[in-house]
Amino acid sequence: MGLEQYQGDVNMCCRCSACKFIPLQHVKSYDFSYVCPSISRFQFHSYSGGGRANIISAGLKNGFNYTDKFLDIVYNCQMCGACGVSCNYAMDMELQEPINELRIKCVAEGKTHPELERVIKTLKKTGAMVPVQGKRGDWAKGLDLKDATKEKVDVLFHVGCLTSYNKDMHKLARATAQILKKAKVNFGIAGDMETCCGGRAYQMGYEKEFLKQAKMNMSMIKKAGIKTVVTACADGYHAFKVLYDKYELKGDLKVLHITEYIDMLIKEGKLKPKKALDMVVTYHDPCRLGRLGEPWIHYKGKKIPGDRFVFDPPKEYRRGTKGVYEPPRDIIKSIPGVKLIEMERIREYAWCCGAGGGVNESNPDFAEWTATERIFEATATGAEAIVSACPWCEVTLSQAIEENESSLKVYDIVELVAKAL
Amino acid sequence: MIDKQKLVKIVGTGMVSDREEDLEKYSSDISFVNRVRPAYVVKPGTAGEVQKLIDLANATKTPLVPVSSGAPHFKGDTVPGNGGSIIVDLSGMKKVEFVDRARRVAMVEPGVTFEELIPLCTKEGLRLNMPLLPRKSKSVTGSILEREPVLMPGYQWDMSDPLACAGLYFGNGEEFRTGQAAGPGTLKDQWKVGAVQKAPYGPGTASLHRLIQGAQGTMGIVTWMSIRCEVLPKMQEPFFSASHDLDQLLDLMSWLIRLRMVTECFILNNTNLAAIFATDMEDYQRIKETLPPYILFYNIAGYDYFPEDRIAAYIKDIAVMNQRIGLDTGKSAGLISADGLLKKIQKPCDEPYWKLCLKGASQDIFFLTIYDHMERQIAAMKEMSEEIGYSPTDLGLYIQPIVQGTGYHCEFNLFYDPYSYTESDRVKDLSNMATKSLMNMGAFFSRPYGDEANWIFNRDAATTDALRRIKKIFDPNHVMNPGKVCF
Amino acid sequence: MALSKEIYRELEDIVGEEFICSDPAIMPSYHGSDLGAVVLPENTVQVQAIVKTCNRYKLQFSAVATGWTGSFKKDIVYIDMRRMNRIIEINEKNMYAVIEPYVITAELQAECFKKGLHFNVKGAGSNCSAMLRGHGHLDQSTSGDDRNHLAIEWVTPEGEIVRSGALGSTDEWFCGDGPGPSIRAILTSAVPPGVTPGVFTKAAIKLYHWAGPPKYDIQGLSPKYTLPEVPKNMMARYYSFPSVEKMWQAEIRLGENEICMELMGFNVSMVAANIATCNEDDERIFKRLNKEKKGPGFFVIIAGNSDNDFAFKKKALEQIVREAEGESMKSLEDPETEGILIAQCTRVTASIRETFRAGGAFSSIPIMSQRDLTIKWAIGAGEAKLPLIKAGHIVDDGGAFFGWGVEQGHVGKTEIFCKFDPANEKAKAAVEKWSKEQGRRAFDESYFALMMGEVSDDIKANMCHYDKWWIALTRAFDPNDVAPQGGPLV
Known part of the structure; x- marks a missing residue:
């Protein structure tokens, strides 16, 4: 691990700017050509994936000089991975990973962002990434759900910090529970024993805190004998499925996002959305369910000396193509009366909602600006609602809608399914 | 005043004239510019002589007025702006260096006329992208330097076409070759390795050929030019589409150009089409009566491979377009056949020159414009004609798409009797009035001549200033055709 | 500082x-x-x-x-x-677009396609400014170099605003020449080191008819985006020929008969880079294509404006290629590959694959001039690459060059690459030496002179002292010497 391993990759950057845009083959309009919120908002090339690669390349060569501007660049990024997907259409080099590692390096060297420090302080104190109001399991009151830490269940529903502690988001947890119950799934929750997955701490650069959370979770899971975790939060999904695997903590644990699980239940005939909802919707791919949600590739190899940037054994790059794209779309299509219209930037090249990388804590204006861009794109499709599959997306998009006085509605996919059952 | 012997020493005894009748020929032309008599007319025979003349002019601060075409002249650019000028008559420089079929290029000296070059091109299976019916004495080089519109807009990729490269002496006497011709080495060195002088851009960043076009001889003197030629078709099929509604024709024309279906393509009104074919006024009236107001002419060409297929395909496709627009297409318009017009426009005009045939003179008002403005501009011109007492139906109109359809050359031809003060004053007034008024309606007078040039340059002070800075570099002593353009 | x-x-x-x-x-x-x-x-x-x-x-x-x-x-x-990244106008009737410098090609092209229009995309790729001067895959039917600019808004090095052509007189963008001599002579933009001093803030560029679909229905996943089907009025083929002479003859005839929308003289190494999804794949495909090819070749796309037009073009294409003893490379006729190539080569989205992906750097000698002449030079320059390939300094492309006819073969562009790892000092030095030697040979043998980078005095002198005029022009507009030469606008 560490930033140094990516020196060859960042040196490869040819400043072509592909990282700023969706893969060029897919550019369908002037309005929705960009993929990187950071360069789109802050304009200096330094904020693009390529600019960051240039900075890392120079830093590894000459040392890092942590000026305020440097840290501004580092922390104004949703770590959404879009730059890497676009870059890797043409180039064989890692881009997102060195950007992650730079954050980790900054935090390790004490070059932190005060707002993120505050969040991590909360995490350390409460095991949550959001302000704690009440208890983690309050949302489940009266639902009579199994306690997975005490009872044998097939599936652990990991709810996540935002859904657990933000009362407005309780509806998502309740809808998820309702769906799972309806399908007669033997599931449980960890209730007050649940703790943060650590994914957002990782995004913020706090590797140690992430690992602490990851280990706590895996210890609980192992102890409870849980084989399958379902999350309804894309950040949680990414943490359990990708990051835990990256750090070799995941073992055999099966990790599914709720959209994958519901899709499976529908296809197995265990769930059948019957009620017509009569609405035209568009679907927003959460970054960490989509492009960043694809499995981690454990690679060990060496660059072959010579003219080409090739490795022995050949290196497979994570291009975001094996993320969860079809299940949510299939679910939406299975709901009677719902018509899905796609936005221009979808799947591996979807525009971020703005919440990632700690940006909605470190620079809420930037998060809202990013979400507003997405709202415009969704509105341009003619859809009446934007559907996502992550509470962080829902919160951020809702704030942008309110701020822009848009009539667009926001739903999490579980809300639609619950309504249709 | 310069010593005649100095000129004789450069060009030889018979090539310098200060005879009254020779000077008189260059003192005025058909335009309304003031009469100014030159001091001498010299006829250099070689590029070296041209250079020496420029050197002498610089040494003595004597104005030079380069002229390559024979009379009659129409625009005032060859009439000296200052007294004491020397006319540098290049019409004797008639060498055709080569016509190269494979690279589609010909190289000529400035005295070579269309009439002289066309047969040589035809022999090689090539043709020129011609202006509309140049007079017999018109220099090919002169026409291209003037940026005259060409009949095949699909082959005019750039405004500078069909200029490939040029050899010239700038106003300070230094030699320069534009584009690919710049080097390495001499032209002969280049020919040895198979280089012809074709690519127009460069050398380096600048594309200085653009500077000598539209300059009316104010930047220097061109001593040779290579010209982009087109392939001679194996088969051709010309057509007319005629209408009362100009917009319909413009619509069709824009698609013909956009889809590259046609070669020669332009619109004439009935006045001009009749004038082109008429032998006298009576003939003109007879032909004109049979013609609809506006006539679009287009030609479909087939080349070496399956020419019939190409022509048949485009005839079918154009029929569909005509149907959509509501136009008829045919092989004739009134008494005029499309084949007849094609034949006429693929060579220079027979004598007498068509613009002089009707009344003895023509004042041409021409500008560049876009599709969106043209109908309004034409209507305004008609209104102004009416107002000033020039019958709008006598106005000649020629619309030539330029640069692959990115704009249009719009030309009004005001035929008049030069010996009638009333007529010539009326035409002069109309010309002045129309220029000012059309400028305000978006007409771009890209090639300003005569008195109107001042108003035109006054509209764009920044470009004028830039041009003056450039001029100072290439002609620091201001010897090249002073008083013209904005210099 | x-x-x-x-x-x-x-x-x-x-x-x-x-x-x-x-x-x-x-x-x-x-x-x-x-x-x-x-x-x-x-x-x-x-x-x-x-x-x-x-x-x-x-x-x-x-x-x-x-x-x-x-x-x-x-x-x-x-x-x-x-x-400054706005599309100011796309004028359909008059076939031009007005753009600011940071409108990238992919953006403008997407908007133009919707209106049945497109424009000259530079070989640098659709990720680059659409305002560039230069050459690219579509030069055959959309011209190149400085010939696609119409009016330009230019902030001079002194800070004056010059609006060339019709723009300065009438506020219209359709023409950049006049009144009188054309200042486009010096407004030629962006090929370093000879960049027009000052700043181009807006420019009108020529548009051309686009016979392809209003948008490509791209499917598949990165790094392999495909077309579900080849548009019915389009066809892409790669033809290889027994000799360069035969290839050039076919190229000329295709130009004269106005057959191709794109005639891109890719060598098979570049085709491989285009369709390969990674460096390893690239090497494999190149080896396969290298065996399959008959000799030098080019890639063409024809597009019919109607069924009749398409049928004529296809028939003429096949006849011309046959006469020149050319053969279509069968493996590239596979509809999936054909689709990829049509989409990528009309949108020019794989330039990065062709240049930087392999080793991270490339050195190029591009020549915009008379095609047959520059090919003669390029054969030698290609042969001179072979020892570098053998030594493992540069990526093996078989010693190839590439290029194409511009404006239906009236003029041409030829270019030759060396792709290498910039961290490899030996490779870097070898490529620099090759580049210098081949540039010098072009001049010594009177083919052309390279005017990029440091140009020696004897070359300047033999090129009509072009530098002297350029310096005088820049001084006239930049008396305070605030606009240094250099700096690509790409």
């Missing part, structure tokens, strides 16, 4: 606090230069004010749009044109 506080504040007043920076943190992403400041103007007025400020303090500046590699003088003011 940062600017003085006074100057910084003046520039800040122009663009706003958010859009100026001299922090060392950003410099690595600006070509590793030690810039005085980077400023991001929003409009022409701001550009003008920046330039005037630079004149007042005799500060040098460079304006850059998308900007690949480049090197810039220390302490200059770097005008990053990123915020």
Whole structure:
């Protein structure tokens, strides 16, 4: 691990700017050509994936000089991975990973962002990434759900910090529970024993805190004998499925996002959305369910000396193509009366909602600006609602809608399914 | 005043004239510019002589007025702006260096006329992208330097076409070759390795050929030019589409150009089409009566491979377009056949020159414009004609798409009797009035001549200033055709 | 080094606090230069004010749009044109688009396709500014070099605004020439080191008819985006020929008969780079194609405006190729590959694969001139690459070059690459030596002269002393010497 391993990759950057845009083959309009919120908002090339690669390349060569501007660049990024997907259409080099590692390096060297420090302080104190109001399991009151830490269940529903502690988001947890119950799934929750997955701490650069959370979770899971975790939060999904695997903590644990699980239940005939909802919707791919949600590739190899940037054994790059794209779309299509219209930037090249990388804590204006861009794109499709599959997306998009006085509605996919059952 | 012997020493005894009748020929032309008599007319025979003349002019601060075409002249650019000028008559420089079929290029000296070059091109299976019916004495080089519109807009990729490269002496006497011709080495060195002088851009960043076009001889003197030629078709099929509604024709024309279906393509009104074919006024009236107001002419060409297929395909496709627009297409318009017009426009005009045939003179008002403005501009011109007492139906109109359809050359031809003060004053007034008024309606007078040039340059002070800075570099002593353009 | 506080504040007043920076943190992403400041103007007025400020303090500046590699003088003011990224107009009837410098090709092309139009896309790729001067895959039917610009809005090095052609007189963009001599002579933009001094803030470029679909229905996943089917009125083929002479004959005839929308003289190494999804794949495909090819070749796309037009073009294409003893490479006729190539080569989205992907760097000798002449030179330059390939310094492309006819073969473009790892000093030195030697040979043998980088005095003298005029012109417009040569607008 560490930033140094990516020196060859960042040196490869040819400043072509592909990282700023969706893969060029897919550019369908002037309005929705960009993929990187950071360069789109802050304009200096330094904020693009390529600019960051240039900075890392120079830093590894000459040392890092942590000026305020440097840290501004580092922390104004949703770590959404879009730059890497676009870059890797043409180039064989890692881009997102060195950007992650730079954050980790900054935090390790004490070059932190005060707002993120505050969040991590909360995490350390409460095991949550959001302000704690009440208890983690309050949302489940009266639902009579199994306690997975005490009872044998097939599936652990990991709810996540935002859904657990933000009362407005309780509806998502309740809808998820309702769906799972309806399908007669033997599931449980960890209730007050649940703790943060650590994914957002990782995004913020706090590797140690992430690992602490990851280990706590895996210890609980192992102890409870849980084989399958379902999350309804894309950040949680990414943490359990990708990051835990990256750090070799995941073992055999099966990790599914709720959209994958519901899709499976529908296809197995265990769930059948019957009620017509009569609405035209568009679907927003959460970054960490989509492009960043694809499995981690454990690679060990060496660059072959010579003219080409090739490795022995050949290196497979994570291009975001094996993320969860079809299940949510299939679910939406299975709901009677719902018509899905796609936005221009979808799947591996979807525009971020703005919440990632700690940006909605470190620079809420930037998060809202990013979400507003997405709202415009969704509105341009003619859809009446934007559907996502992550509470962080829902919160951020809702704030942008309110701020822009848009009539667009926001739903999490579980809300639609619950309504249709 | 310069010593005649100095000129004789450069060009030889018979090539310098200060005879009254020779000077008189260059003192005025058909335009309304003031009469100014030159001091001498010299006829250099070689590029070296041209250079020496420029050197002498610089040494003595004597104005030079380069002229390559024979009379009659129409625009005032060859009439000296200052007294004491020397006319540098290049019409004797008639060498055709080569016509190269494979690279589609010909190289000529400035005295070579269309009439002289066309047969040589035809022999090689090539043709020129011609202006509309140049007079017999018109220099090919002169026409291209003037940026005259060409009949095949699909082959005019750039405004500078069909200029490939040029050899010239700038106003300070230094030699320069534009584009690919710049080097390495001499032209002969280049020919040895198979280089012809074709690519127009460069050398380096600048594309200085653009500077000598539209300059009316104010930047220097061109001593040779290579010209982009087109392939001679194996088969051709010309057509007319005629209408009362100009917009319909413009619509069709824009698609013909956009889809590259046609070669020669332009619109004439009935006045001009009749004038082109008429032998006298009576003939003109007879032909004109049979013609609809506006006539679009287009030609479909087939080349070496399956020419019939190409022509048949485009005839079918154009029929569909005509149907959509509501136009008829045919092989004739009134008494005029499309084949007849094609034949006429693929060579220079027979004598007498068509613009002089009707009344003895023509004042041409021409500008560049876009599709969106043209109908309004034409209507305004008609209104102004009416107002000033020039019958709008006598106005000649020629619309030539330029640069692959990115704009249009719009030309009004005001035929008049030069010996009638009333007529010539009326035409002069109309010309002045129309220029000012059309400028305000978006007409771009890209090639300003005569008195109107001042108003035109006054509209764009920044470009004028830039041009003056450039001029100072290439002609620091201001010897090249002073008083013209904005210099 | 940062600017003085006074100057910084003046520039800040122009663009706003958010859009100026001299922090060392950003410099690595600006070509590793030690810039005085980077400023991001929003409009022409701001550009003008920046330039005037630079004149007042005799500060040098460079304006850059998308900007690949480049090197810039220390302490200059770097005008990053990123915020000037508007499409001002797409004029269908008059076939032009007006754009600002940071509109990238992919954006403009997407909007043009919807209207049945397209334009000359530079080989640098659709990630680059659409305003560039240059050449690309579609030159055959959309011209190239400086010939696609119409009117240009130019902030001179002194900060005056010159609007060329019809723009200055009538506010219309359709023509950049006149009144009188055309200042397009010097407004030729962006091929370093000879860049027109000052800043182009808007330009009109020519548009051409697009016979393809209003948008491609791209399917598949990165890095393999495919077309579900080849549009019915389009066809792509790669033909290889027994000799360069035969290839050129076919190229000329295709041009004269106006058959191809695209005639791109790719060598098979570039075809491989286009369709390969990674470096390893690239090497494999190249080896396969290299065996399959008959000799040198080119890639064509034909597009019919109607069924009749398409049928004629296809028939003529096949006949011309047959006569020149050319053969279509069967493996590339596979509809999936054909679709990929049509989509990528009309949108020019794989240039990065062709250039940087392999080793991270490439060296190129591009020549815009008479095609048959430059091919003669390129054969030798290709042969001279073979020892470098053998030594493992550069990527094996079989010693190939590439190029194509421009404007239906009237003129041409030929280019030759060496792809290498820039961290490999030996390779770098070998490529530099090759480049120098081949450039010199072109001049010594009177083919052409390269005018990029350092140009020797004897070359300048033998090229009509072009440099002298250019220097005089730049001095006339830049009396304070604030606009240094250099800096790509790519």
